[in-house]
Amino acid sequence: MKQPLTIEEENIIQQQYKLLLEHCHRCNDPSEKALIEKAFKIAYEAHKNMRRRSGEPYIMHPLAVARIVSEDIGLGVKAIVSALLHDVVEDTDITLEEIAHLFDPKIASIIDGLTKIRELFDERSSLQAENFKKMLMTLSDDVRVILIKLADRLHNMRTLDSMPRDKQIKIASETIYLYAPLAHRLGLYSIKTELEDLSLKYRYPEKYHEIEQKLAETAQQRDEFIAQFIKPIQESLNKQGIHAEISGRLKSIYSIWNKIQTKHVTFEEIYDLFAIRIVFDPLPDIPEKAQCWNVYSIVTDIYTPKPDRIRDWISTPKTNGYEALHVTVMSQQGSWVEVQIRSRRMDEIAERGYAAHWKYKSPDSHESELDKWLRRLRELLSDPNSNALEFIDDFKLNLFSSEIHVFTPKGELKTLPKDSTVLDFAYEIHTEIGNKAIGAKVNHRLVPLNYKLSSGDQVEIITSDKNRVQREWLDIVITAKAKTAIKNTLKSDIRNRIEKGQMILENKLKELDLKPSSRIFQKLLPAYGVSNKEELYSKIGSDLITLDELPKILRKNAKNKWVRYWEITLGLSKADSDNGNQETDTEKYTPKSPFILKENPDEKTVSYTIASCCNPIPGDDVIGYRNVFNSIVIHKSKCPTAVKLLSSQSERIVPTRWTTHKLFSFLTKIAITGIDRFGIFNQITTVITKELNINIRTIHLSAHDGIFEGEIEIYVHNINDVNRLVTNLTKIKGVMKANRVENFEE
Numbered sequence: 090m091k092q093p094l095t096i097e098e099e100n101i102i103q104q105q106y107k108l109l110l111e112h113c114h115r116c117n118d119p120s121e122k123a124l125i126e127k128a129f130k131i132a133y134e135a136h137k138n139m140r141r142r143s144g145e146p147y148i149m150h151p152l153a154v155a156r157i158v159s160e161d162i163g164l165g166v167k168a169i170v171s172a173l174l175h176d177v178v179e180d181t182d183i184t185l186e187e188i189a190h191l192f193d194p195k196i197a198s199i200i201d202g203l204t205k206i207r208e209l210f211d212e213r214s215s216l217q218a219e220n221f222k223k224m225l226m227t228l229s230d231d232v233r234v235i236l237i238k239l240a241d242r243l244h245n246m247r248t249l250d251s252m253p254r255d256k257q258i259k260i261a262s263e264t265i266y267l268y269a270p271l272a273h274r275l276g277l278y279s280i281k282t283e284l285e286d287l288s289l290k291y292r293y294p295e296k297y298h299e300i301e302q303k304l305a306e307t308a309q310q311r312d313e314f315i316a317q318f319i320k321p322i323q324e325s326l327n328k329q330g331i332h333a334e335i336s337g338r339l340k341s342i343y344s345i346w347n348k349i350q351t352k353h354v355t356f357e358e359i360y361d362l363f364a365i366r367i368v369f370d371p372l373p374d375i376p377e378k379a380q381c382w383n384v385y386s387i388v389t390d391i392y393t394p395k396p397d398r399i400r401d402w403i404s405t406p407k408t409n410g411y412e413a414l415h416v417t418v419m420s421q422q423g424s425w426v427e428v429q430i431r432s433r434r435m436d437e438i439a440e441r442g443y444a445a446h447w448k449y450k451s452p453d454s455h456e457s458e459l460d461k462w463l464r465r466l467r468e469l470l471s472d473p474n475s476n477a478l479e480f481i482d483d484f485k486l487n488l489f490s491s492e493i494h495v496f497t498p499k500g501e502l503k504t505l506p507k508d509s510t511v512l513d514f515a516y517e518i519h520t521e522i523g524n525k526a527i528g529a530k531v532n533h534r535l536v537p538l539n540y541k542l543s544s545g546d547q548v549e550i551i552t553s554d555k556n557r558v559q560r561e562w563l564d565i566v567i568t569a570k571a572k573t574a575i576k577n578t579l580k581s582d583i584r585n586r587i588e589k590g591q592m593i594l595e596n597k598l599k600e601l602d603l604k605p606s607s608r609i610f611q612k613l614l615p616a617y618g619v620s621n622k623e624e625l626y627s628k629i630g631s632d633l634i635t636l637d638e639l640p641k642i643l644r645k646n647a648k649n650k651w652v653r654y655w656e657i658t659l660g661l662s663k664a665d666s667d668n669g670n671q672e673t674d675t676e677k678y679t680p681k682s683p684f685i686l687k688e689n690p691d692e693k694t695v696s697y698t699i700a701s702c703c704n705p706i707p708g709d710d711v712i713g714y715r716n717v718f719n720s721i722v723i724h725k726s727k728c729p730t731a732v733k734l735l736s737s738q739s740e741r742i743v744p745t746r747w748t749t750h751k752l753f754s755f756l757t758k759i760a761i762t763g764i765d766r767f768g769i770f771n772q773i774t775t776v777i778t779k780e781l782n783i784n785i786r787t788i789h790l791s792a793h794d795g796i797f798e799g800e801i802e803i804y805v806h807n808i809n810d811v812n813r814l815v816t817n818l819t820k821i822k823g824v825m826k827a828n829r830v831e832n833f834e835e
């Protein structure tokens with residue numbers, strides 16, 4: 090709503106601004122007034138021509154909030170400036186950086202906090218007590234954020250008339266369930282009472298007006314009673330030279346309504362509609378406590394006290410700082426009346442909280458007194474062990490239980506549907522985070538991806554670059570965002586694998602001087618047990634099919650798989666062979682009879698050893714290298730050393746073949762990574778030792794940041810042992826990856 094200000098409105102604004110300055114007890118320094126002036130001008134310009142729903146100029150709202158912050162709560166310049174600017178970042182072009190620059194970073198951070206709460210409560214349709222509590226704990230770094238928010242809420246409640254009915258009910262409900270108890274807990278009694286009354290007014294307008302009217306009807310009668318009751322007390326105090334204000338304090342409409350509700354009584358049956366309050370100016374040099382008891386003594390000399398109704402909040406003040414002496418006495422008319430005895434200081438604290446207290450200290454101690462109070466509030470809010478926030482726990486309301494609110498490690502809020510898992514959260518942050526997620530720390534505790542989150546959880550996703558999206562993930566997410574992202578990634582994964590596989594196959598065929606053709610596929614598809622080209626490509630692309638046997642398959646007649654090596658050897662060694670450099674011994678091993686790697690080589694056969702660079706085990710794809718001692722060294726065919734030998738001394742390369750190995754063990758190494766959780770190391774060793782064919786040589790596992798990594802050296806008989814172990818290790822909950830280390834030095 091935009092509309093230029095009228096002269097009349099300009100005047101009202103200026104008048105309010107003047108009142109703000111006049112009543113700012115905490116800003117005596119001209120430089121402090123200058124800061125407020127600066128903030129006011131910025132806010133005025135920023136909100137210029139903006140209007141609230143009620144039609145009043147928008148600037149009236151920050152001005153009113155600033156006045157509540159200053160006059161009702163008793164905060165200082167920083168808070169007043171922040172209150173004036175509290176809607177500026179959200180509603181106008183001014184940024185937090187500019188505010189930090191124009192004022193100071195502290196003010197910018199308070200406004201940032203306020204903007205965040207606003208996102209949390211004003212913009213979203215959902216709210217939960219647990220969430221509110223978490224917010225309080227998160228923001229309690231600077232309690233001023235919370236105090237200004239309370240002032241903001243109070244002014245919004247005062248001006249709730251212009252809101253549509255459904256908004257009124259929502260805002261009024263939040264106020265009664267969360268803000269009023271918070272104000273109470275912080276010791277802001279008058280704000281609490283006003284919030285309660287306003288909330289009732291909008292939630293149950295008829296009840297509110299009914300009580301309001303009955304109070305008005307009985308006012309005269311009550312006033313007479315109070316005057317009569319007070320008279321003898323006043324006289325007695327005067328005689329003793331004690332200056333005191335005595336008044337009848339009417340119960341709030343809300344507390345009357347509450348009593349009618351909870352005690353099932355009628356308005357007429359409520360006998361304690363009011364209490365008598367004695368606020369005295371203490372005499373110097375006598376402890377306040379003693380003076381309170383002196384007043385107590387004067388009152389009870391006149392009226393008989395109810396013995397079980399004495400409340401001493403002086404010796405032990407309430408957690409919110411409330412101090413007073415309460416006593417219930419019998420009136421002349423035969424009814425019980427509560428009398429509250431307070432010093433002027435106690436009264437200020439009771440009505441306006443600790444910050445109000447500054448008035449009674451010398452100017453020098455203003456800031457430190459305020460700081461002390463703010464620190465107390467901070468402690469109250471941030472101590473998870475204190476029962477300070479129990480009042481919020483009591484709300485088992487789950488007003489909007491279809492949603493949960495969780496936090497990032499930086500305290501940023503994310504709203505998710507109920508039953509969302511860690512993986513949903515990861516995708517909520519970013520698709521890449523989701524794709525790489527392997528687990529999370531929730532409230533610093535390690536949990537798996539399918540862990541269900543609750544409101545208030547703080548979630549830190551653990552990622553790994555090597556992680557791959559799995560189809561099963563679709564079963565552990567519930568948000569549409571996560572589901573779509575997983576499906577898309579799976580699709581593009583498959584596309585990538587098909588493309589990769591196609592490239593690999595085409596390259597292999599090229600090496601053989603062939604091109605893909607339907608004739609070739611007619612041979613390949615049945616040989617690899619796949620039904621179509623895409624499946625073949627995809628399986629090649631994901632390493633499920635290796636093309637080692639490609640030449641054999643294409644040449645149908647080929648007798649054994651070692652032919653390939655011989656062919657490659659020949660191809661590569663053409664130049665060498667032409668030199669006539671070949672040793673004659675080589676001829677012992679013809680391409681058609683590979684060197685057999687027997688378990689018990691007899692004396693006649695050439696001995697062989699296992700290369701320590703790649704440690705092949707029976708079942709591995711291997712080649713032999715005939716060294717100068719005429720013994721054969723067995724390398725994995727993928728081993729970098731073997732590849733080098735193949736290209737430089739191909740004449741010494743010998744095709745080999747394993748026989749079944751059952752007696753001797755070979756050393757191999759397995760790398761394992763996963764999410765650290767209690768008992769996992771034990772489970773890993775159990776799995777390994779259960780394997781009859783496997784002996785552990787060394788096991789080294791270490792954990793950091795909730796992730797463990799480890800290497801296990803084992804003796805196995807053949808590749809089947811390793812594969813079985815890897816499969817079983819991968820089945821352990823928490824193990825993300827287990828694989829054989831291909832090339833390791835012993």
Ligand code: MN
Nearest residue numbers: 150175176241
């Ligand atoms: Mn506001």
